[in-house]
Amino acid sequence: MTSGIRFDAVSVAYGGTTVLDRLDLTVEPGEVIALLGPSGSGKTTALRAVAGFVRPVSGRVLIGDRDVTALPPYRRGIGMVVQQYALFPHLRVEANVAFGLKARKTPKDEIPGRVAEALEMTGMAAYAHRYPRELSGGQQQRVAIARALAIRPKVLLLDEPLSALDAQLRSGMLAELARLHRELPDVSILYVTHDQVEALTLADRIAVMDKARLQDCGTPQDLYRRPRTEFTASFVGNANLLPVTVTADGVAFDGTELNVAPGDATPGAATLCVRPHLVGLGEGPNALRGRIVEVQWRGSTHRLYVEVGGHRVKADVRELRETPLLGSEVTLHFAPEDAVLLAAGVNDDH
């Protein structure tokens, strides 16, 4: 049986409100796809449709070649980890991990080995006899992952698995999840998150969701370097979104001709996306003159907010020896290849 997940025009509605609108998406066998979006974007609904906790009003969900749209959750053969862990409080760690195996009537003599293997994989073997309440948040999350992995699912659903952890634990668990995926190359993973760092780090592809719809889908590099919509540009990484005018002669911002490849952009209003860390201080190509309105020191970098023709441009520059003065005139520049032209929809507040 091939694994993988396919959404085939899946729509979900609650009481007349569409929370997922005709989602088409395929997670290839062994692939990690991050569903990235703000809350209420439909990403968790999509995951719950795969798990079987919500029933689509139309469309099909396939796991492998099997149409599971009408199957109850317990017949779908998935592993799932949720934000609040949901470890059974009345069972010890080992019994929690063995739960899925017993529920699926795995032969009794196989269970201890599989439990030990799953706990080993997540580094929780030493805690097998503890109760969940005796573990820290990070440890509970590892047990939840071990519990999901013990049943050797072909499909693993992760619903904001790291959002209840503090920042330091989160980056540790992120590396851990990446390692687990390398050890389990056949498992397809659907990873729901609102955190772009998690998505960029883990995912083979990112599906950006907003307002119940899939906005964009591509590899992290692709979405980061060549976003197709303003929403993607601002949600995946930071972005300066500048309103520009495309004419037959080229691209102009605030009356200044820019050296930017117009590509296949249609003449008229458009949005130019430039990442703040690709904006340099000083003279260079595409020079923009403006006044500093805010400075933030961020340790290794300075974030400058520069007002250029009524628009705020963000620039992340390597830590400056002297903090620039507010109100001083500066020149910013960016390389032509670092700018991306997007379809219009003026929005320079991100």
Next chain:
Amino acid sequence: MLVHSRTGRWTAWAGFAVLFVPLFALPFLVIVAASFSTNWSGAFPSGPTTAHYAAAVRGESLQALTTSLVTAVTASLIALTAGTWAALAGAALGGGGPWGRRAKRVLDALFMLPVAVPSVVVGLAVLVAYSQPPVLLNGTRWIVILAHTVLVTAFAHQSVSAAVVRLDPMYEQAAAGLGARPSYVLLRVKLPLLLPSLNAAAGLCFALSMGELSATMMLYPPDWTPLPVLIFTRTDRGALFTGSALAVVLMAATLLALLAVSRIRTKASYR
């Protein structure tokens, strides 16, 4: 602390004593004192004896105690099963759209009915309903057990319902996601997590059944006389001191059983 000053605290304690002693403590003390006496004509009882207790744990009295215990245990177990079932079914109905929620309200109201209706009415209703074939229970112990079950199921249903509402659905979903069928989820996840409330409900049902009199009076057959009925008939015939000893035995038996139930510690209660 609500009351800060020393005088205020003393006043509060005094107020508590004035209310508690005559309302709660004194009647029980009087019963206990009377159970050890042969005569009470002055301010205090006289003629101390333990003869009433010797009689209370023999013959007819012992039989009445056993009858009460068997009735209470049986009625509580049936009530707990039915009440839990109804509470779980109600929760499932409540999650099923507007019609489901309406059905749940009707179900809840039906199960609350025995609380709203005076128990003497419940007794009469059961008597009228089961005095004719095809289900002729009148004259058997089962009519008493049935009436007790009807009366206490309401409390079981209510206390388990409250716990079911608090039960986080994520446990059920996590279990289903791991491949557990609904029956497996019920046995291995939901019931263990509900165990503390089931315990409490069982204790409540048992205590209520042990003390039930009004419905029982209308129904009890000669060979199935629960202890409260015996206490009533004895004191009614003027045997106040024997009745007092029986009342103390009833209290003690109920308290012991409640204590035993409360000792059942569950892992879930350590959450």
